Amino acid sequence: MIDDFAKEYLHGELRELREVLLRKLDGLSEYDIRRPLTSTGTNLLGLVKHLSVWEARYFGEVFDRPFPEPVPRWDDLEQRGTDLWATEHETREEITGRYRRVWEHTDATIAALAIDSPGHVPWWPRPDVLLFNVLVHMLTETSRHAGHADILREQVDGEVDTARRDAAFWEKRRAEIERAAEAADPATA
Numbered sequence: 001m002i003d004d005f006a007k008e009y010l011h012g013e014l015r016e017l018r019e020v021l022l023r024k025l026d027g028l029s030e031y032d033i034r035r036p037l038t039s040t041g042t043n044l045l046g047l048v049k050h051l052s053v054w055e056a057r058y059f060g061e062v063f064d065r066p067f068p069e070p071v072p073r074w075d076d077l078e079q080r081g082t083d084l085w086a087t088e089h090e091t092r093e094e095i096t097g098r099y100r101r102v103w104e105h106t107d108a109t110i111a112a113l114a115i116d117s118p119g120h121v122p123w124w125p126r127p128d129v130l131l132f133n134v135l136v137h138m139l140t141e142t143s144r145h146a147g148h149a150d151i152l153r154e155q156v157d158g159e160v161d162t163a164r165r166d167a168a169f170w171e172k173r174r175a176e177i178e179r180a181a182e183a184a185d186p187a188t189a
Helices: 004-023 030-034 044-056 094-113 131-157 167-184
Strands: 117-119 128-130
Touching: 004 044, 030 044, 030 167, 044 094, 044 131, 044 167, 094 131, 117 131, 128 131
Parallel strands: none
Antiparallel strands: 117 128
């Protein structure tokens, strides 16, 4: 049996990860939050935009509680992938503001429904789901993209979680890992 404890735990983790993701934008220029940092164009603001679109869908249309603002249709092939980057006309404030409004909508959906409330995800192979399934899925997606954001932010300006470790620790650790990598490769020995 899935209970309210599970619901509150999963919801709490989702709320925390959302904030972590937005903090990755703090102190960066418009260019740095938008620039493609991988060969596929992954960027910090695009991750926020992407999660806002999908969280709006999952906790909106899946449970017949549509998000009140326009969201591109999931089956619109022309729109596919446009949620992963911000145009020059979309502002940081627009995208982060929409993400926060999506949170409010999601939080209201989660509060209103039981953990075993049914939903329908038409783009899934097994589309009949429970709120539990969607909570786990969205927590997984948000966690995955928050991890991407950690790495992207470190690429931009070297920022890492310094609450427990300082820059000197990370420099020493990186050098240690580099030595181990070189020692393990016969071509560099």
